[in-house]
Amino acid sequence: MAVDVPMLKIRGLRKVYPNGYEALKGIDLDVPKGSFIVCIGLSGAGKSTFIRCLNRLIEPTSGSVELEGEEITDVEGAELRYVRSRMAMIFQKFNLVNRASVLTNVMTGALRRYGTLPGLLGLWRKQDKEEALHFLDLVGLADLAPRRVDALSGGQQQRVAIARALMQHPRVILADEPVASLDPATSHSVMDYLKKLQEEQDITLIANLHFLSLAREYGNQVVALKGGAKVFEGTPHEITDQKFQEIYGEDAAEVEIR
Amino acid sequence: MTAPAALPMDERWRLARARFGSVMLDAVLIAYAAWCMQLLVTRAGADTAYLARWPWLLAAAPVLALLWRALTPSLGQRGYRDRLVQHGDESVPAAADQRLLAAVVGALQVVLVLLPAVLIGTTWRGVLPSLLVAVGFVAARFLDAQGRSLGERIAGVRPTLRPVPQTKVPGPWHRRPNSWIVILLLLLTFSVAYLLTQVKLGELISGWERARPMLGQLTSPDWSITESVIDKVVETVFIALLASSLALPVAFAFSFLGARNVMQGSLLGGLVYFVARFLMNLTRSVEPIIWAIIFVLWVTSGPFSGMLALFVHSVAALAKLYSEAIESIDPGPVEALKATGASPLHVIRYGMVPQVIPPFLSFTVYRWDINVRMATILGFVGGGGIGDMLLPFTQLGAWPKVGTIIVFITIVVWLMDIISSKARERLV
Numbered sequence: 283m284a285v286d287v288p289m290l291k292i293r294g295l296r297k298v299y300p301n302g303y304e305a306l307k308g309i310d311l312d313v314p315k316g317s318f319i320v321c322i323g324l325s326g327a328g329k330s331t332f333i334r335c336l337n338r339l340i341e342p343t344s345g346s347v348e349l350e351g352e353e354i355t356d357v358e359g360a361e362l363r364y365v366r367s368r369m370a371m372i373f374q375k376f377n378l379v380n381r382a383s384v385l386t387n388v389m390t391g392a393l394r395r396y397g398t399l400p401g402l403l404g405l406w407r408k409q410d411k412e413e414a415l416h417f418l419d420l421v422g423l424a425d426l427a428p429r430r431v432d433a434l435s436g437g438q439q440q441r442v443a444i445a446r447a448l449m450q451h452p453r454v455i456l457a458d459e460p461v462a463s464l465d466p467a468t469s470h471s472v473m474d475y476l477k478k479l480q481e482e483q484d485i486t487l488i489a490n491l492h493f494l495s496l497a498r499e500y501g502n503q504v505v506a507l508k509g510g511a512k513v514f515e516g517t518p519h520e521i522t523d524q525k526f527q528e529i530y531g532e533d534a535a536e537v538e539i540r
Numbered sequence: 541m542t543a544p545a546a547l548p549m550d551e552r553w554r555l556a557r558a559r560f561g562s563v564m565l566d567a568v569l570i571a572y573a574a575w576c577m578q579l580l581v582t583r584a585g586a587d588t589a590y591l592a593r594w595p596w597l598l599a600a601a602p603v604l605a606l607l608w609r610a611l612t613p614s615l616g617q618r619g620y621r622d623r624l625v626q627h628g629d630e631s632v633p634a635a636a637d638q639r640l641l642a643a644v645v646g647a648l649q650v651v652l653v654l655l656p657a658v659l660i661g662t663t664w665r666g667v668l669p670s671l672l673v674a675v676g677f678v679a680a681r682f683l684d685a686q687g688r689s690l691g692e693r694i695a696g697v698r699p700t701l702r703p704v705p706q707t708k709v710p711g712p713w714h715r716r717p718n719s720w721i722v723i724l725l726l727l728l729t730f731s732v733a734y735l736l737t738q739v740k741l742g743e744l745i746s747g748w749e750r751a752r753p754m755l756g757q758l759t760s761p762d763w764s765i766t767e768s769v770i771d772k773v774v775e776t777v778f779i780a781l782l783a784s785s786l787a788l789p790v791a792f793a794f795s796f797l798g799a800r801n802v803m804q805g806s807l808l809g810g811l812v813y814f815v816a817r818f819l820m821n822l823t824r825s826v827e828p829i830i831w832a833i834i835f836v837l838w839v840t841s842g843p844f845s846g847m848l849a850l851f852v853h854s855v856a857a858l859a860k861l862y863s864e865a866i867e868s869i870d871p872g873p874v875e876a877l878k879a880t881g882a883s884p885l886h887v888i889r890y891g892m893v894p895q896v897i898p899p900f901l902s903f904t905v906y907r908w909d910i911n912v913r914m915a916t917i918l919g920f921v922g923g924g925g926i927g928d929m930l931l932p933f934t935q936l937g938a939w940p941k942v943g944t945i946i947v948f949i950t951i952v953v954w955l956m957d958i959i960s961s962k963a964r965e966r967l968v
């Protein structure tokens with residue numbers, strides 16, 4: 283395969299919600315392999331819609347998305363599930379199974395590789411469990427495997443979510459405001475883990491972030507959305523004060539804090 | 541003052557529905573009031589057979605409904621929030637004369653609709669043309685760019701569902717016609733209720749002599765039957781327990797079919813949802829005592845038939861509660877599980893089931909509690925439990941024995957109530 287095939291090739295991605303609101307107005311973007319792309323924009327700009335159109339949690343209205351050269355906007359069934367497993371997702375609210383153990387939560391990342399019955403009964407394979415413990419170790423939570431996740435702190439829960447994502451053996455991780463529910467110190471630790479995955483495990487990252495300072499620190503490419511359209515694409519340093527004003531309008535000052 | 545742009549079709553559809561609905565609601569209220577009055581007057585001895593003829597009401601009610609809204613925003617309009625505004629300027633409500641003009645034209649249309657039925661007779665040969673004319677009037681509303689009826693067009697107004705600014709302060713309640721209409725409707729309703737219940741206040745006093753000996757005997761229980769009563773009470777509790785426990789897994793499977801957030805997305809799913817909901821509501825609306833009659837015939841009388849009756853009713857009742865619990869879960873974990881590439885069954889197993897287990901258990905314990913209460917009377921139709929004993933003693937007038945049974949029923953119901961509420965506190 284040619285080296286220059288991007289991880290994701292997005293063309294004319296549009297989303298019109300059933301109520302007629304056009305949340306994405308034709309986005310074009312190439313996501314190079316191994317990059318860390320940060321998507322910024324005011325709330326309501328369409329960041330969550332954009333990221334969910336990539337793994338088809340939301341059906342795009344039109345446009346195309348290619349994952350490593352393979353068109354994925356019309357795959358269905360098992361094929362779609364395979365596509366989703368290669369694009370793990372991290373959420374603002376962690377979205378863990380609250381009444382289950384840390385280990386079970388990590389194991390759900392491997393569900394695609396299980397048949398109906400073993401999956402329903404939780405008959406996990408030994409090597410999968412060992413792998414899960416390894417990933418928990420990687421995010422510094424090895425001791426907590428048997429604990430129930432609702433007993434953990436926000437930062438710990440998000441690290442469980444990262445371990446669950448790794449369990450999918452993903453090529454891409456989509457993170458929708460991964461640190462918006464966390465305090466600044468914890469935010470940095472979670473972002474550091476994500477950065478480490480990008481640098482050491484060759485995983486491509488796309489993260490929606492509300493705060494520009496985080497985008498500057500972690501992204502090697504920044505995409506700005508406004509009203510469902512891409513209004514900026516470049517390195518973090520290329521965002522001048524004027525560009526910044528343009529993206530955020532009157533809320534610019536508030537977003538710069540932190 | 542420029543003419544407003546044409547409304548999209550779905551907006552016109554919503555308007556037509558609201559206008560039709562609010563006129564019908566007013567008409568039904570008027571017809572209801574007329575029916576109440578006719579009932580009261582007839583019972584009072586007057587010959588009012590002419591009022592009872594339905595074509596009368598059918599014709600008069602919509603006409604009166606239209607005139608009602610000409611005078612003041614009607615109750616139907618309150619419910620549907622439809623108002624008339626100036627055609628050119630949405631912020632100005634229709635004037636009184638415009639409303640009257642629109643209403644009179646509307647009333648003439650109603651008369652036109654009913655004319656065929658009156659002339660040809662109220663058989664299908666008369667009703668069919670009437671229906672056609674009515675459909676024609678509704679269609680005319682659609683064809684107009686603002687969804688106006690003929691009368692509204694002539695009066696230079698158009699309907700809207702958006703709030704219209706109040707131009708004048710509403711008067712005190714007794715100056716508003718709607719207040720008096722509501723009072724009249726309430727008075728009529730309770731008069732009719734009084735009449736139909738055949739309230740006999742005198743009997744409460746004169747009948748006391750008949751009831752006093754029985755009450756006296758009831759309050760001096762005959763403890764000699766205690767042992768057999770306890771046996772039957774235990775039987776009752778276990779009938780209810782088995783019915784509730786067996787209902788749990790069946791209702792569990794059913795409830796996912798009846799949860800909108802599980803079944804939405806495909807036509808087949810929508811159909812299954814609809815059928816599941818329909819079956820649940822149908823089964824639930826038949827009381828356990830009726831189910832017991834059916835099962836006594838089926839498997840002969842005894843505790844088993846009572847258990848089956850409670851089981852069937854519990855499945856439907858629990859499935860509905862379970863479905864609602866499923867519909868109110870946090871969608872986050874479901875989304876996360878989908879994003880891992882898990883199959884739909886796995887998404888349900890890990891994204892939904894853990895969230896609904898505590899409410900499901902809580903509902904089931906509560907059902908057990910309710911089932912114990914219901915099981916106490918299933919014996920009246922042969923469904924086993926303590927009711928088995930209660931019935932013959934009641935018929936024989938063995939009041940001290942009935943008193944003993946009542947004491948034990950009260951104790952067990954009270955205990956179940958405490959147990960179930962404590963258990964449910966722990967679960968949620």
Ligand SMILES: Nc1ncnc2c1ncn2[C@@H]1O[C@H](COP(=O)(O)OP(=O)(O)O)[C@@H](O)[C@H]1O
Nearest residue numbers: 299301303305324325326327328329330331332
């Ligand atoms: N299900 C939906 N139906 C209609 N509009 C929606 C829906 N979801 C989101 N929107 C709208 O789409 C726009 C973009 O939303 P979102 O992608 O969540 O933005 P962001 O993540 O940048 O805050 C918002 O204006 C939002 O109101």
Ligand SMILES: [Mg+2]
Nearest residue numbers: 326329330331
């Ligand atoms: Mg968002």
